[in-house]
Amino acid sequence: MGYRSFSKFRCIVIVFSLLALIFQTGCWSKDEIEDLSIIVGMGLDMANETKLEEKLDKRRTNYRKKDNVTYTLQIVDKQSEARSGDAKSDTSAKPYLNVSETGDSLFEMIREFSSRLERPIIGHHLKVIIINESLSRRYDMNNLLSFMLRDNDIRLNCLVVMSSGIAREVLEAKGRSIIPAFRLFGMSDNRYRTYKILPPMSLIKLEGKMNSKSSYLLQNVIAVDGEVEFSGAAVVKGKSQKFRGRLNEEELIGVTWLRGDGKGGAVKSYDQKTKELITYELKTMKSKIVPHIEGSKISFHVNIETEGRIIEEWLVTNEPVDAKFLSKAEQTVEKEINRLIKLGLNKIQKEYKTDVVGFGTRLSIKHPKVWKKVKEDWDEEFSRVHITYDVKVKITETGTKQGH
Known part of the structure; x- marks a missing residue:
């Protein structure tokens, strides 16, 4: 390398070194x-x-x-x-x-x-x-x-x-x-x-x-x-x-089932015959809102599905955990979820007249022309629409308890 080339290289190194020192000083406008x-x-x-x-x-x-x-x-x-x-x-x-x-x-x-x-x-x-x-x-x-x-x-x-x-x-x-x-x-x-x-x-x-x-x-x-x-x-x-x-807490749970956005929780219910406790722990919760239009009438049906397990039950000790027991437990849990949904829906629809679930959103997606007519006063319209729902519970686990 010649003397001139070396001098040029040294100058470049010095310039980049100085620039590096400047940029490593941090923020000039910093506050401790x-x-x-x-x-x-x-x-x-x-x-x-x-x-x-x-x-x-x-x-x-x-x-x-x-x-x-x-x-x-x-x-x-x-x-x-x-x-x-x-x-x-x-x-x-x-x-x-x-x-x-x-x-x-x-x-x-x-x-x-x-x-x-x-x-x-x-x-x-x-x-x-x-x-x-x-x-x-x-x-x-x-x-x-x-x-x-x-x-x-x-x-x-x-x-x-x-x-x-x-x-x-x-x-x-x-x-x-x-x-x-x-x-x-x-x-x-x-x-x-x-x-x-x-x-x-x-x-x-x-x-x-x-x-x-x-x-x-x-x-x-x-x-x-x-x-x-x-x-x-x-x-x-x-x-x-x-x-x-x-x-309140029960009404909120009912609304959560309608929305289908729960991540975890327990449903406490009671056996119809013995009145003893059955507690269901959900693993998944899904809700699908389906709007229906008949003439000028708007209605909705909500399909709710959940899978989970029996986490606690105070029934007879020697009762077998078989298909009959699971079917009965599923029906008991479904009945309780329906009760909670009824409480929540009645409060938001009839008393408060506020759609906090998202029925209007589903209507706007499926029937945009109808939505355009009612969106300006949707909460009031929501208070009058007919809403039905169906709950399907599937118990996939019973813990470590075995059948007899």
Whole structure:
């Protein structure tokens, strides 16, 4: 290699080395995580129901506002995490901090937190938004979530749930090692264990429901003394986008069978003759909604199929587990599922007049011309249509118990 070629090669190496050093410096606009207040949970309540007004009013506020909404943020307390490794630290310190503000603009309130916290807040890691049902009964969901949907800092995959009590209380925990927002987000993954938990409703899915003015269900959560539980579901009416009512656990199970979107769960029934317990654990659940048109009349038939196993039975010990027993058990389970479906269907169709199952969706696919005529007032039309259903249970396993 000649001297000139070597010099040229050396220059190229030096240039690329300098460029590599520049690009390895990381992000120029980075913010240290210790210098940020990371939001993991949000709670929205009626201002007059949180009992925080007196405390909040003691702080001097110099801007015009109406006390409509109490906005609560759950922030990961990095300082408490740092203290947890110190033997002299306060063992009662919780790994999170809840702060609340009352007003009428969520954006204004979130900026108001900047005058109370030493670190700027970011919503990149938001896990859950909890909306109090009283607030949703008064204000439509579009208004309550408008700021979240427009804010670039908030990810659209966060979970949205409804609280039948104070949302702020859902963001409290008994223990010192639990961050309530993480707990709620993790609980939604337990759908494979019970069909009392709805498919997660993310903010982006909810935006689609709101834009199409569809009725839908939100997971209902209750809080008592720092402990939370998923219990039933909140019904939001499509046209108004406001809270319409609540399904209890049995009604929710019935609606889940109609939708066919359960991942796991148990059906507890009782033998017709002995009145003893038979518990069926489902492995699969399928539902097919078939619309029928006769003149101007709309009707639906729902075919529901499930396979599973007998996981528990309190019958006579020496009764053989044979084909006769299985047939009888299948009929018993089918009867119970029919009872649950009747409860759920009556509540959503006759009382709430809200199609949260998807009958309208099936009608729009199979009969688009008919759907075009009724879609503007579908919930009202849905309350009048005739719906039948058929349940077929197949027991494929009986556990380790053998026949005699």
